[in-house]
Amino acid sequence: MGRQPCCDKVGLKQGPWTAEEDKKLINFILTNGQCCWRAVPKLAGLLRCGKSCRLRWTNYLRPDLKRGLLSEYEEKMVIDLHAQLGNRWSKIASHLPGRTDNEIKNHWNTHIKKKLKKMGIDPLTHKPLPLPTSSTEQQSPLLPSALVNEPSQTRENSPSKPMEYQNSESIEVVNETISIQSSSITEVAKDEQEDGEESTMIAKESQVGDFCTDEVPLIEPHEIMLPNDVNILPPLSSSSSSSSTSSNYNITICNQNYAHEEQHQFLPSFDWCSSSFDSTTYSNFEAGFWDDDDEFINSLSMLINDCDEIDTTTRNDATFTQDLTQCSRMLIDDDTWKFEQLL
DNA sequence: AAAGCGCGCAACCGCCTCCCA
DNA sequence: ATGGGAGGCGGTTGCGCGCTT
Numbered sequence: 001m002g003r004q005p006c007c008d009k010v011g012l013k014q015g016p017w018t019a020e021e022d023k024k025l026i027n028f029i030l031t032n033g034q035c036c037w038r039a040v041p042k043l044a045g046l047l048r049c050g051k052s053c054r055l056r057w058t059n060y061l062r063p064d065l066k067r068g069l070l071s072e073y074e075e076k077m078v079i080d081l082h083a084q085l086g087n088r089w090s091k092i093a094s095h096l097p098g099r100t101d102n103e104i105k106n107h108w109n110t111h112i113k114k115k116l117k118k119m120g121i122d123p124l125t126h127k128p129l130p131l132p133t134s135s136t137e138q139q140s141p142l143l144p145s146a147l148v149n150e151p152s153q154t155r156e157n158s159p160s161k162p163m164e165y166q167n168s169e170s171i172e173v174v175n176e177t178i179s180i181q182s183s184s185i186t187e188v189a190k191d192e193q194e195d196g197e198e199s200t201m202i203a204k205e206s207q208v209g210d211f212c213t214d215e216v217p218l219i220e221p222h223e224i225m226l227p228n229d230v231n232i233l234p235p236l237s238s239s240s241s242s243s244s245t246s247s248n249y250n251i252t253i254c255n256q257n258y259a260h261e262e263q264h265q266f267l268p269s270f271d272w273c274s275s276s277f278d279s280t281t282y283s284n285f286e287a288g289f290w291d292d293d294d295e296f297i298n299s300l301s302m303l304i305n306d307c308d309e310i311d312t313t314t315r316n317d318a319t320f321t322q323d324l325t326q327c328s329r330m331l332i333d334d335d336t337w338k339f340e341q342l343l
Numbered sequence: 344a345a346a347g348c349g350c351g352c353a354a355c356c357g358c359c360t361c362c363c364a
Numbered sequence: 365a366t367g368g369g370a371g372g373c374g375g376t377t378g379c380g381c382g383c384t385t
Contacts, residue, residue, distance in 0.1 A: 016353075016379085038370065054371075055354065090373060105374070106352055348384080353377105360372075 013047040017056055021046055025053055026061055059102045066098025070107055078104055079112060083126040 013021075028044035034057070037050035046053060070078065074096055081092040089101035089108075096104065108123075116123040 014355075036370080049355090051356095051371080052354075059353075087374065101373070102353080109375095110351055346385090348382105350382085351380095353379090355377075356375085358373085358375100360370105362368105362370085364366100364368095 011047065012041075012049055012052075014052070017060075021048065022056070022061060025057060029057060029061075055102075059100045062100075064098055065100065067103075070096075070099070070104075070111075074099070075107075075112060078108060079116070079126075082108065082112075082123075 017025075024044050024046055025040070028040060032043070037054040040046070040050055040053045041048045044053070048056075077096060078092060081095055085091050087105075089105040093099050093101040093104050113123045116126075117129070120129050121127070122129050
């Protein structure tokens with residue numbers, strides 16, 4: 001007998017979440033907090049598995065998610081942490097506020113892996129890939145040459161080009177990675193017992209290379225949450241892809257595309273950053289999702305439940321004016337804190 | 344303009360770990 | 365001490381979209 005499935009899948013819906021489902025889930029969690037995911041779908045009126053609800057919430061609907069492309073710092077930190085922790089995405093994610101393990105995992109698999117390979121680094125071991133022999137037919141396709149000089153290039157290079165290990169950037173990164181890793185091996189062994197000291201340990205180790213986690217622009221809670229004067233405008237296009245400027249914090253509220261839903265329903269106007277939303281609130285949020293902040297919850301719930309009369313004139317009211325799930329990716333300009341649409 | 348292809352990412356699957364009775 | 369349940373986690377899949385031909 002195998003393990004029992006986490007839930008009875010008969011009659012349960014699978015596949016992409018609809019706006020209506022998101023709304024129900026958000027509404028339920030804002031009202032009741034996170035508890036007993038198995039019971040959530042039933043109580044929230046969803047035909048979903050509890051796991052599915054949890055994933056949807058943690059990976060997508062959580063309001064503290066910082067979305068959009070990873071910044072260079074974040075990317076570097078991911079590489080650094082991966083060298084120490086391996087594929088322990090949740091641990092890596094715990095060092096990157098607002099990022100989910102799934103997001104980091106995806107980014108690793110789709111972007112960072114390729115980058116490292118292009119730099120001649122084995123993404124698994126963080127060691128240099130074996131030097132190819134002189135003959136071109138032995139050149140690894142994973143070690144394309146030309147791109148080393150063009151980091152922004154995304155295409156896989158022509159395998160006919162010779163490798164250029166002499167490239168200074170490549171060498172530098174390799175050395176850095178190795179130095180970090182070598183210093184990390186023994187520390188990582190301790191990681192299991194000394195989880196609490198992980199941050200300190202990592203910060204210390206990171207100083208081995210020229211990259212230090214201290215440099216990482218950690219996102220304070222108030223930076224993750226939407227400030228009072230934030231406006232979110234409806235998407236101007238249906239594009240769900242993210243294109244971002246590297247200098248901005250890219251905070252995406254949501255970008256799901258509901259392919260089968262022509263009617264976009266508006267979710268509540270939302271004021272995450274009410275005056276009471278300070279670090280204390282954030283702590284509550286982290287611990288029990290505003291369990292101790294009735295006023296805040298009530299405010300959110302009220303907003304959630306009052307979503308029929310929203311029109312564009314309310315946009316200046318420091319609130320979400322559109323269904324969270326219908327927003328395209330948006331970014332927060334770190335200077336003005338104004339939301340802008342990423343087109 | 345249309346078809347094919349590749350990429351990115353949300354979601355699923357199933358094993359692992361933790362906690363509690 | 366142990367067995368079961370629930371959540372956590374990492375690997376994988378499949379779909380949608382954009383780019384190329």
